[in-house]
Amino acid sequence: MKITENQIVAASLTLLMACNFAGCGKSRDNTGKGADKANGQSEATVPVKVGPVALDSVEEVKDFYKASPEFFVIKKTEDIPEDLKWEDGLGEPVFSSPNAKKGGTMNLHTGDWPRTLRFVGPDASGSFRRHILDNNAFSLVHEHPETDGYIPAIARRWAVGKDKKTVYFELDPSARYSDGEPVRVTDFFFHFYFMRSKHIKAPWSNDYYDDEKFLNITL
Incomplete structure (x- = not known):
């Protein structure tokens, strides 16, 4: 790829x-x-x-990837192990009530006027963050609230490698952002650039996504 x-x-x-x-x-x-x-x-x-103000960082992002070739790895589909045990979480029990009315509007209060609409960096950890991140963002998979299993989100299936350190994810082709753009595998490369970037002024995020906690990401 x-x-x-x-x-x-x-x-x-x-x-x-x-x-x-x-x-x-x-x-x-x-x-x-x-x-x-x-x-x-x-x-x-x-x-x-x-x-609108656009900040074009294409060249900086490309240089960031090139500076860490051992972390940002690109392989072919044929390189995926054939003996992986794929899971999709579809066997997990339904945890919502069958009598619950789907859809509608929920009105909530917020305890703090939003100091920023950022979800990382200065002033991003206020009570308003749950409305723009915690309660809205999708991960690759989510923990089932009643079992020890996982259910699909952005990824439609996943598998754990034999080394117990590598996890393989297959993206759901129907996954979309709020503007209708599809979720791409390259977005996960960019996620590490963003979270490690000095521009976001977020030391905690910079530390969490450093090389010591993540060995590499492969597309």
């Missing part, structure tokens, strides 16, 4: 900002006086729109 530049572009770090700001005081015209009200609303209360 070969990573193309298009694949890296799709997984490159892109930050899109579309924030509305309202002024707290009166805006001033060229004469230094407060702005007149227009249509019953002063200019100071008109939201200011900020356009």
